[in-house]
Amino acid sequence: MIVKVRAVQRTYPGGWAAFRDAAPNSTLCSDNEITSLGFMSPADVESFVSSLERNGLAFIADGQAQEIAVVDQRRGFSMPCSWAEFGRIDLDGDPRKQIAACRLVGSTERLFTPAGWTFENSLSSQYLFVGTGWVPEFMDFVRHEQGLDVYRDLRTGKEVYVGRSNA
Numbered sequence: 001m002i003v004k005v006r007a008v009q010r011t012y013p014g015g016w017a018a019f020r021d022a023a024p025n026s027t028l029c030s031d032n033e034i035t036s037l038g039f040m041s042p043a044d045v046e047s048f049v050s051s052l053e054r055n056g057l058a059f060i061a062d063g064q065a066q067e068i069a070v071v072d073q074r075r076g077f078s079m080p081c082s083w084a085e086f087g088r089i090d091l092d093g094d095p096r097k098q099i100a101a102c103r104l105v106g107s108t109e110r111l112f113t114p115a116g117w118t119f120e121n122s123l124s125s126q127y128l129f130v131g132t133g134w135v136p137e138f139m140d141f142v143r144h145e146q147g148l149d150v151y152r153d154l155r156t157g158k159e160v161y162v163g164r165s166n167a
Contacts, residue, residue: 001045002034002084002102003057007067011056022055024048025147029114033104034084036071038114040162045070073100 008019019035020028024047027038039045049068053059058066065081072078076086084102089111091097101111139151139160149162 001039001049001068001070002036003052003069004067004083004104005030005033005035007057008035011067012052013055022051027114029112029117031103031107031110031112033107034102036102069102071100071102076100 003019005016009015012019014021023037024044025037025039027036029036037048039048049059049070052068057068059068060066060079063080065077065079065083069081069084070078071086077084082105084104086100086102088098089101091099091111138154140154142150142152142159144150151160151162152158153160
C-alpha cells in the first residue's frame with residue numbers, strides 16, 4: 001500500500017513520527033512524497049487501512065483512491081488512483097530482476113526500498129499468492145513465531161513464511 005506523505009504530515013495525529021511508529025511491520029519506506037508499506041496478508045492491509053482512516057486519512061471517495069492506495073505487486077492498483085503511477089522496472093538494468101514500483105505522478109525515478117531489502121529475499125524473486133483463509137493442499141502449517149505463520153511446501157520440503165502484522 002502507499003500513502004501520501006503530505007497527508008500524513010497534515011492529518012495523522014502526531015504527524016510523520018507517530019505514523020512511522022504505528023507501522024505494523026518493518027517494510028516502511030518513503031521518498032518524501034509517498035510512503036509504502038508491504039503486507040503479506042490482505043487482512044493485514046485491511047486492518048491497517050482502517051486504522052489510517054480512524055486517524056483521519058481518506059481511502060476511497062467516488063471510486064478513486066484519495067490519500068491511501070492499495071497496490072498489488074502483480075496487478076497494480078486495486079482502484080483508480082490519479083495521483084500515483086504503478087509500473088515495473090528492471091533492477092540494476094537486469095530483466096531477470098523485475099520489480100514493481102510506485103511513484104507520485106510527475107516525480108523523479110529514483111527507487112527507494114526498505115532498509116535491508118534485497119531482490120533475492122523479496123516476493124519479486126519468488127511469488128505465491130494465497131488468499132485469506134485458504135491454504136493450498138501442498139502447504140502444511142508448521143508453527144507461528146515472531147509475527148510469522150510458517151508453512152512447509154510439501155512439494156519442495158522448504159519452509160514458507162507469511163508475515164502477519166500485529167500477530
